[in-house]
Amino acid sequence: MSQPTKGRITEAGTDRFYNAVSVDGHDFAMDEPTEMGGTDQGPSPFALVVAALGACTNMTLRMYADMKQWPLDQVQTEVVHTPSKEGHHFLRSITLEGALDASQRLRLLEIANKCPVHKLLEGQATVESSLTEEAS
Numbered sequence: 001m002s003q004p005t006k007g008r009i010t011e012a013g014t015d016r017f018y019n020a021v022s023v024d025g026h027d028f029a030m031d032e033p034t035e036m037g038g039t040d041q042g043p044s045p046f047a048l049v050v051a052a053l054g055a056c057t058n059m060t061l062r063m064y065a066d067m068k069q070w071p072l073d074q075v076q077t078e079v080v081h082t083p084s085k086e087g088h089h090f091l092r093s094i095t096l097e098g099a100l101d102a103s104q105r106l107r108l109l110e111i112a113n114k115c116p117v118h119k120l121l122e123g124q125a126t127v128e129s130s131l132t133e134e135a136s
């Protein structure tokens with residue numbers, strides 16, 4: 001398995017939901033859209049989940065196709081997240097370009113469902129929380 005990913009997320013500035021994010025050497029902002037009371041200075045948490053699912057799908061399919069030496073030229077994944085009172089729904093549409101036969105295309109769809117972020121969203125994770133003391 002890969003090494004842990006560590007992030008530090010800090011409220012930053014005077015805007016209500018604006019957060020400074022630092023994850024594995026990458027720094028960016030997160031916020032909520034204006035209609036949610038934010039200032040839309042960065043993607044929302046769910047926007048990043050959508051992006052993570054799409055990118056993980058593409059990366060997983062690329063890795064598998066390359067390993068099998070299949071003629072996959074390009075992968076594009078569109079993800080739509082719809083929250084509701086009943087829960088969250090993700091609609092993922094995957095476009096595969098290349099001279100793939102029907103059985104390869106079907107296998108790649110099966111592999112897409114094995115992407116680690118897909119598994120995470122299906123509830124195959126645990127979250128442990130604790131409080132720490134204020135920094136002095």
